[in-house]
Amino acid sequence: MATMRQAARITEENAPKGKPVKPDAGAPADNTKRRAFGDIGNIQGVTTRAQAAKDKVGTKPQTSLRPRDPNATAAALRSKVAQPSRPAGVSLSSLLQTRAESVPAAKAPVVCPESPLPDIDKNDKHNPLAASEYANSIYNYYRRVEPKFKVAHDYMQTQCEINEKMRGILVDWLVEVHLKFKLMPETLYLTCNIIDRYLSIRNVTRKRLQLVGVTAMLIASKYEEIWAPEVNDFVYISDKAYTREDILAMEKQMLASLQYDLTVPTCFLFTARFRKAAGVADDLKVNQMCEYLSELCLVDVTTNKHSLSLLSAAVLHVALTALGRADTYPRTLARHARYKLEEVLPAARHIVSLMRKAPESSLRAVYKKHCSSKFGEVAKVEVPVLPEATEL
Incomplete structure (x- = not known):
């Protein structure tokens, strides 16, 4: 070994200045003493003093010069929090089960939900005239619009020539007319609804109060009946106190005042x-x-x-x-x-x-x-x- 090192030193001294000396192919290269190779850390089997010191103390990972992604950083923090530390040899599922058993379970408030609305249309499923699929929706609509078509019980105070007693006499007479014409029950209720709604927004003289009543029944009959009485029938039943033209003119005036709202709850x-x-x-x-x-x-x-x-x-x-x-x-x-x-x-x-x-x-x-x-x-x-x- 000493003879080989002496030969290498003599060759280096005899070499001309400015020219690199080619190493002998048979001599092994001592890479640990060269600065250029000492700074490279990926050479297998080479360990520098700086690297040994880092391994002994513990090194921090190199920080990247590129800006960090805030979403990735937040995800990394969440993953660290979500992953609990566990002892070696213990599975995660067993650890979670142990922790769940140690934490007392919170008592949830006992809520007794109200039983569903009784189905009163189940016996009419096969009756198309009952419209059982839409019955609840129809009556929910009636309940919703009920306040809209409600008439104040003291609306007669706004009238100048008529009062509650006259209104009662009119309705009592219309009950007899309804029975004589053999009309449907719905027609009588709609008639009274039209009368009250109209009288609550329009002043009527005493002479035209009966005209309002027969016209309201004519409108209700057209809406509810299959075969509604004719205008001449109402002219006759009112003892010809009004003409056909009077009834038709009042019909237009009442429908315009009520804005043609006839689908109302009764x-x-x-x-x-x-x-x-x-x-x-x-x-x-x-x-x-x-x-x-x-x-x-x-x-x-x-x-x-x-x-x-x-x-x-x-x-x-x-x-x-x-x-x-x-x-x-x-x-x-x-x-x-x-x-x-x-x-x-x-x-x-x-x-x-x-x-x-x-x-x-x-x-x-x-x-x-x-x-x-x-x-x-x-x-x-x-x-x-x-x-x-x-x-x-």
């Missing part, structure tokens, strides 16, 4: 729905009693202070009470009507007072109509007794 519609909810839709006696009580409410304008849906629920409650039914306000009825019994009782007491006054009232058209056997003589049923407000 007491008849809500009562029919609530009878179905109470399970008495096929009970003829209950239906006849409800019709009698509803027509009593049509004659008395003060019943307008109650909403139609509330008044309909009260009508059914009084009818069931008067006929001696066991459950006078079933839970299903309360769910569909959206009223508690305490809310219905004030209107029910008002209806009972009308029943008590009917036999001795001067407006006897409704009472005489329902005293006949054709309508079940329900007007002769004993007036029920309801609890007073102090007993609730």
